[in-house]
Amino acid sequence: MAKTLEFLTRTRGHGKLHWTDWFTYAYLLFGILLMFGPVVWLVMSSFKTDAELDRFPPRFLPYAAQTVELEGYSKPLPLYKVVAGDLTGETVAQVRRIGLTSQVVRLDAPEEIIKINLKDREPIERISIATENYTDLFSKFDFLRFFWNSTFITVVATVIMLIVNSMAAFALAKYKFSGRAAVMAMVIGVLMIPQTVVLVPLFIVTKELGMLDSLWGVIVPGAATPTGIFLLRQYMLTIPDEILDAARMDKASEWKIYWRIVLPLSAPAIAVLAILAIMWRWNDFLWPLIALSRSENFTLQLALNSFQGEMTTQWSSLLAMTVLTLLPVAFVFAFLQKYIATGIASTGGK
Amino acid sequence: MIRIVSFFMDLIDIPMRHAQKYLRGHTIAWVFLLPNLVLFGLFAFLPILLNVAYAFTGTDNIMLWDRTYVAGDNFAALTACSNYLDANSCELDLFWRSVHNTLLFIVLQVGIMVGVSLVTALILNRRIRARGFFRSVFFFPVLLSPVVVALIWKWILQRNGLMNAGLEQLGLERVIWMLDRNWAFAWSVFLSVWAHMGFYTLILLAGLQAIPRDVYDAATMDAAKPFRTFYRITLPLLMPTMLVVMVLALIKGVQTFDEVYAFTGGGPGSATTLIIQYIYETGFAGAPRLFGLASAASIILAVVLAALTFLQLKFTRKNADG
Numbered sequence: 036m037a038k039t040l041e042f043l044t045r046t047r048g049h050g051k052l053h054w055t056d057w058f059t060y061a062y063l064l065f066g067i068l069l070m071f072g073p074v075v076w077l078v079m080s081s082f083k084t085d086a087e088l089d090r091f092p093p094r095f096l097p098y099a100a101q102t103v104e105l106e107g108y109s110k111p112l113p114l115y116k117v118v119a120g121d122l123t124g125e126t127v128a129q130v131r132r133i134g135l136t137s138q139v140v141r142l143d144a145p146e147e148i149i150k151i152n153l154k155d156r157e158p159i160e161r162i163s164i165a166t167e168n169y170t171d172l173f174s175k176f177d178f179l180r181f182f183w184n185s186t187f188i189t190v191v192a193t194v195i196m197l198i199v200n201s202m203a204a205f206a207l208a209k210y211k212f213s214g215r216a217a218v219m220a221m222v223i224g225v226l227m228i229p230q231t232v233v234l235v236p237l238f239i240v241t242k243e244l245g246m247l248d249s250l251w252g253v254i255v256p257g258a259a260t261p262t263g264i265f266l267l268r269q270y271m272l273t274i275p276d277e278i279l280d281a282a283r284m285d286k287a288s289e290w291k292i293y294w295r296i297v298l299p300l301s302a303p304a305i306a307v308l309a310i311l312a313i314m315w316r317w318n319d320f321l322w323p324l325i326a327l328s329r330s331e332n333f334t335l336q337l338a339l340n341s342f343q344g345e346m347t348t349q350w351s352s353l354l355a356m357t358v359l360t361l362l363p364v365a366f367v368f369a370f371l372q373k374y375i376a377t378g379i380a381s382t383g384g385k
Numbered sequence: 386m387i388r389i390v391s392f393f394m395d396l397i398d399i400p401m402r403h404a405q406k407y408l409r410g411h412t413i414a415w416v417f418l419l420p421n422l423v424l425f426g427l428f429a430f431l432p433i434l435l436n437v438a439y440a441f442t443g444t445d446n447i448m449l450w451d452r453t454y455v456a457g458d459n460f461a462a463l464t465a466c467s468n469y470l471d472a473n474s475c476e477l478d479l480f481w482r483s484v485h486n487t488l489l490f491i492v493l494q495v496g497i498m499v500g501v502s503l504v505t506a507l508i509l510n511r512r513i514r515a516r517g518f519f520r521s522v523f524f525f526p527v528l529l530s531p532v533v534v535a536l537i538w539k540w541i542l543q544r545n546g547l548m549n550a551g552l553e554q555l556g557l558e559r560v561i562w563m564l565d566r567n568w569a570f571a572w573s574v575f576l577s578v579w580a581h582m583g584f585y586t587l588i589l590l591a592g593l594q595a596i597p598r599d600v601y602d603a604a605t606m607d608a609a610k611p612f613r614t615f616y617r618i619t620l621p622l623l624m625p626t627m628l629v630v631m632v633l634a635l636i637k638g639v640q641t642f643d644e645v646y647a648f649t650g651g652g653p654g655s656a657t658t659l660i661i662q663y664i665y666e667t668g669f670a671g672a673p674r675l676f677g678l679a680s681a682a683s684i685i686l687a688v689v690l691a692a693l694t695f696l697q698l699k700f701t702r703k704n705a706d707g
Contacts, residue, residue, distance in 0.1 A: 055511075055611070059508050059511055059513060060513075062504075062505075062508050063508065063513070063519050063522075066505070066519065066522055066523055067519075067522055069579070070522050070523055070525055070526060070579075070583075071522065071525070073537045073538065073541055074525075074529075074537060076537075076540075076541065076547060077536075077537050077540060080540060088545075089545060090545070091545040091549075091550065092550035092553060092554075093545065093546070093547060093550055190386070194386070194390060198390070198394075198420075199420045199421050199424065200421065202417040202418070202420060202421065203417060203418050203420075203421035203422075205417055206414035206415070206417035206418045207414075207418075210411040210413065210414035210417075211411055212410070212411040212412060212414045212415070214415075215414070218418060218422075221425065221430075223698070225425055225429045225430075226694065227690070227691045227694040227695070228429065228433055228687055228690070228691065229640060229690065231640045231642070231661055231664075231683075231686075232436070232683040232684075232686050232687040232690060233429070233432035233433055233435075233436050233683065233687075234664060234665065234668060234669070234679070234683065235435075235436060235439055235664075235668045235676045235679050235680045235683065236431065236432035236433075236434075236435030236436045236439060236680070237428060237432045238668070238669070239435065239439075239447060239449075239676075240427060240428065240431055240432060240435070242447070244427075255424070255428070256424075256427075256428040257428075258424055259420075259421045259424035259425050259428070259429075264421070288398055288401055288402045288405055289401065289405055289413050289417075290397060290398045290401035290402070290405075291398060293417065294394050294395070294397075294398070314528060317530065318528075318529075318530035318531065320530070320531055320532060320642075320643040320647075321642055321643060321661070321665070324665070325665070325669050336530055336531075336532045339532045339533070339536065339647075340532050340647050343536060343539070343647070344650075350540065350543075353536065354536075354540065357533055357536045357537070360530065360532070360533055361529060361530075361533050364528045364529060364530070364533075367528065368521070368525060368528050372521045372524065372525075
């Protein structure tokens with residue numbers, strides 16, 4: 036298609052953009068806005084004060100009213116610029132607001148209260164980053180606990196999964212044994228029945244094993260994935276058997292062959308699977324929702340979801356927590372997006 | 386971490402050497418398969434068997450031996466409708482509502498997703514600068530967790546949110562999106578497409594790039610117009626990939642839960658309650674916990690998914706051969 040278009044544009048003279056090119060770039064620009072825009076908006080909003088979050092229409096940058104501490108007033112007072120009436124041009128501090136009138140004081144004479152019309156004043160604001168949204172997470176909520184739970188589950192589950200899956204993939208790729216076809220059929224069978232449809236018995240098995248409402252109850256049931264076996268087996272099939280035979284000549288045990296030869300040679304596939312596993316586990320929601328019930332065991336995703344009910348009015352903390360949950364993903368994306376893309380394309384998701 | 390793992394892995398060599406002495410030929414493979422088979426057995430096969438057992442028993446006892454055998458009552462209850470098109474006429478109207486919702490959801494979601502992904506893949510396949518960058522732009526939301534996706538859009542759609550500010554700019558009335566059945570459903574479909582389209586774009590793009598260049602060269606020789614080239618060459622050659630994408634999207638679409646649940650909670654009313662949410666709420670969130678009913682519903686779901694997966698494997702194989 037590109038060549039066809041090149042041919043078509045050439046007949047219209049060199050360097051000129053065809054309408055399809057305009058469409059292409061317009062589409063891509065719109066794509067950037069639609070895909071990144073909401074995330075940028077979320078991040079910007081997470082730095083806004085409660086008052087600014089309530090403001091309609093919302094503004095892009097986080098502003099906050101400038102305040103001043105005056106003698107005789109316990110709270111800092113917001114500053115206003117008067118734009119009409121007797122005091123035009125002066126800067127005043129607002130003591131309180133009653134209906135459509137605003138009671139203000141001059142900065143140099145805080146005792147004398149002047150009443151002015153609400154419309155006659157404009158707030159004095161500056162860009163200010165409400166870092167308390169973030170610091171509150173640590174003081175008001177047990178954010179570190181959720182973060183630790185999520186990290187622990189992700190790291191341990193990924194390591195277990197990589198070891199167990201690569202062992203099985205090694206057996207299926209490098210040995211001819213009776214029953215191999217049956218095991219492969221079983222792996223495909225498991226692929227067909229996703230976790231989402233065996234929730235009830237999975238819950239009961241986990242409960243019987245005493246792992247319910249513990250982090251292990253989230254880690255272990257998902258540790259053996261058919262996708263992982265497939266991906267690793269396909270890759271291990273490309274490793275020549277001669278290398279293995281040479282090692283056997285040197286009296287290497289089968290375990291050494293797996294651990295010291297095949298596994299390091301499969302590093303690219305392992306890396307792809309590791310990234311995928313980390314993403315799956317970090318973002319996992321349904322199974323932790325069922326397996327974990329005490330909030331001290333919650334993962335970030337669960338905490339975020341349960342707090343959105345409790346904190347409907349407290350968007351400030353919720354937004355900050357969302358940003359922190361999204362941060363590791365953004366980092367992984369920034370550094371590894373190429374590998375993730377190929378990995379996901381080659382496994383067909385999960 | 387890696388060192389600790391490494392140390393233990395070297396330790397395993399000792400028992401493995403012993404095992405190797407007593408095993409003939411390639412029987413050692415079973416030792417490597419063992420951990421995986423145990424996990425599969427406990428968390429995949431046993432659950433499948435138990436699921437069937439639970440589906441035929443009633444009461445809210447969790448232990449299988451304390452439950453009473455009710456034969457096909459659970460299935461009968463789930464499918465008891467005088468008119469399948471009208472959820473109100475069903476004994477368990479919430480189940481049928483969730484089935485209706487899921488069907489409508491996947492029809493819209495898969496349709497829109499495949500369309501948008503195809504257009505995006507075609508555009509990314511053109512001679513553009515920074516293709517890698519743009520590819521990852523569309524791919525980025527795939528990595529976000531469903532709860533984060535739900536919160537991002539909830540924030541934009543809230544009463545004082547960006548979307549309403551935009552509407553007011555255009556001189557329109559504000560809408561309380563999440564309280565309107567149709568809007569809540571439409572936005573659920575939208576955010577699910579937003580979150581997953583990058584994945585399908587990637588697969589379609591790989592499919593497009595596998596189409597041999599000389600076919601296009603031949604078309605250029607014949608002075609074929611772009612649209613004709615698209616209909617006569619690109620689309621037919623991309624069809625196998627399209628089929629895989631459609632079936633994959635269907636399989637994932639039927640299992641949609643997280644993002645919609647975090648986004649709407651199934652509401653307003655039951656307007657966005659999907660089938661997985663029904664199973665979750667029947668089996669775990671509600672009181673009494675109706676494990677039998679939830680198991681029966683998930684068996685119905687499993688049959689559908691197994692059929693779809695079978696289709697997918699068939700298409701994938703064809704795709705790989707051709």
